Every structure is written in structure tokens, then in C-alpha cells.
Amino acid sequence: MTNILIIEDEQPAGEYLQSLIQQIMPEAKILDILESVEQSVQWLTSHPAPDLIFSDVQLGDGTCFDVFEQTTVRCPIIFTTAHDEYAINAFKLNSVDYLLKPIKSTALHQSLDKYQQTSGEGLKGKMESLEEIIRSQMLSGKTTRRNFLVPYRDKLIPIRDEEFAWFKIENGIVDGRLTDGRNYAIDKSLEELEKMLNPDDFFRASRQFIVARRSIREIEFYFNGRLLIRVDPVSKKPILISKERVPMFKKWFEES
Incomplete structure (x- = not known):
């Protein structure tokens, strides 16, 4: 029996992948479907290692x-990705398999066949080189947006990206707070904004917040290894960096 772990933040996509795997490899056991970095770190540090990770x-x-x-x-990893063909070639060169979304049954079958012949030796080096390539692809292929047209009543308000202090989602509504204190409802999700904004200037602090570097005034140590970010203008809701994301936040703040 092959024990498989799925890491996928979209529940329908995770369940679909699970059903495909079980059709092709009925003897496989899906250990769990994890939706976030935080969940995945907790799971992997508290459970026996799986045989394969998607x-x-x-x-x-x-x-x-x-x-x-x-x-x-140390186990083999099959990546699922929506990256373009140039990035996909990078996966091939690094001998780590991939599945391009939307996932097809035939492609999954080929990946599982490849898994049967995969050794965990040298995986760390492959992961490091793959990470470098994918991160560079995410940045080099990304067109950041400097100007936004924000709907307000019967108008469209032009706003530059540097005017935003932070973005927040609450009750399904995304708000953008400007450095002068004005607040506008944004007709985009945080995921869409994250792809549009310059990653040197903006950081996805949590599922609820994206913060601009220029708005950060203080950083406090918080419970359970987290950080509390104090911004200007002030946010009524606390902006917390999870313990798992603290190293990434520090690196972003100090090096970008």
C-alpha cells in the first residue's frame, strides 16, 4: 500500500486529485489533504513520513x-502547478515530476508510473535548485500593477500602488486602506492582488491581510512564536504573522 499526502489549498481540486489517484492506484491510501503551509508543517512534524506527496x-x-x-x-514529490511551459521545463530538467492543472488522468498515470521508479536520494539538492528556478519564474514572469481603478459610487478612482497601506478581507469583502486613511472596497480577491502587487513592496501576512512595507511601524513578539505587525494607518484587526511564516517575513523585510 502506498501512503500519499496531498497539499492543495483548493478543496475541490484536492478532492478531485484524490479521486483520480484512487481510480488509478486503488491500493493507495490518502492520508490527508492539507490546505496551507501551517497545516502542512504541523502534519509533517507530527506524523510518520508518507511514501509520496502531491x-x-x-x-x-x-x-x-x-x-x-x-x-x-525525503520522499518523492509530484508537484501540481499552473505555471507556464517555461517553468514546466525547469521541472523536467530537475528530474522532479509535475502535473499541469487542470490535471488529466493520463498525465497522472504517467506520474505515478514514474514514482514507482523514483529514489529519494538526492531529493534535497533537487528541491533546492527547483525552488530557486520556480521563485525566479514567479518574479520574472510577473507583471506588477502600479495603477488601480477602484469603483466608488458612480466613479472610478485612480490609485497608485504606493498609496495603499494594507488590504484586508472580512466577511468576503476586500478593503484597501490608503496611507491617508481613506478606505475603498476592492473588486478583487487577496489572491488576485497578491499576484498583481510588487512582492518587494507587499507581503501576504495571513489569509486576511496583505501589508505594504511602508506602512509597518512596529513588530512585536506575540504568543506561540508569532509576530504582531503594527501599521499606519492602524488596523482594528490584529495583523499576525504565523510562527511558520516568520522566517519568510524577516527575510522579505530585511532583504527586499
Whole structure:
């Protein structure tokens, strides 16, 4: 029996992948479907290692590489990704298999066949080189948006990206707070904004917040290894960096 772990932040996609795997490999056991970096780190540090991991690259609170930086993973990994063909070639060159979304049954079958012949030796080196390539692809292929047209009553308000202090989602509504204190409802999800904004200037602090570097005034140590971010203008809701994302936040703040 093959024990398989799935890391996928979209529940329907995770369940679909699970059903495909079980059709092709009935003897496989799906141990769990994890939706975030935080969940994945907790699971991998508290359970016996799986035989195989299927992992999406981009997760809601970071990337799969954040998981692998904080845990020891020696089993083969099959990535599921929506990256373009240039990035896909990078996967091939690094001898780590991939599945391009939307996942097809025939492609999954080929990946599982390849898994049967995969050795865990040298996986760490492959992961490190793959991470470097994927991160560079995410940045180099990304067109950041500097200007936004924000609907307000019967108008469209032009706003530059540097005018935003932070973005927040609450009750399904995304708000953008400007450095002068004004607040506008944004007709985009945080995931969409994260892809549009310059990653040197903005950080996905949590599932609820994206913060601009220029808005950060203080950083406090918080319970359970977390950080509390104090911003200007002030947010009524606390902006917390999870213990697992603290190293990434520090690196972003100090090096970008």
C-alpha cells in the first residue's frame, strides 16, 4: 500500500486529485489533504513520513517551498502547478515530476508510473535548485500593477500602488486602506492582488491581510512564536504573522 499526502489549498481540486489517484492506484491510501503551509508543517512534524506527496506550488499562506524549508522531506514529490511551459521545463530538467492543472488522468498515470521508479536520494539538492528556478519564474514572469481603478459610487478612482497601506478581507469583502486613511472596497480577491502587487513592496501576512512595507511601524513578539505587525494607518484587526511564516517575513523585510 502506498501512503500519499496531498497539499492543495483548493478543496475541490484536492478532492478531485484524490479521486483520480484512487481510480488509478486503488491500493493507495490518502492520508490527508492539507490546505496551507501551517497545516502542512504541523502534519509533517507530527506524523510518520508518507511514501509520496502531491503538492501545489502556490498555497494561500505561502508556497510549498516554505513547507520544505521547515520540515525534513525525503520522499518523492509530484508537484501540481499552473505555471507556464517555461517553468514546466525547469521541472523536467530537475528530474522532479509535475502535473499541469487542470490535471488529466493520463498525465497522472504517467506520474505515478514514474514514482514507482523514483529514489529519494538526492531529493534535497533537487528541491533546492527547483525552488530557486520556480521563485525566479514567479518574479520574472510577473507583471506588477502600479495603477488601480477602484469603483466608488458612480466613479472610478485612480490609485497608485504606493498609496495603499494594507488590504484586508472580512466577511468576503476586500478593503484597501490608503496611507491617508481613506478606505475603498476592492473588486478583487487577496489572491488576485497578491499576484498583481510588487512582492518587494507587499507581503501576504495571513489569509486576511496583505501589508505594504511602508506602512509597518512596529513588530512585536506575540504568543506561540508569532509576530504582531503594527501599521499606519492602524488596523482594528490584529495583523499576525504565523510562527511558520516568520522566517519568510524577516527575510522579505530585511532583504527586499
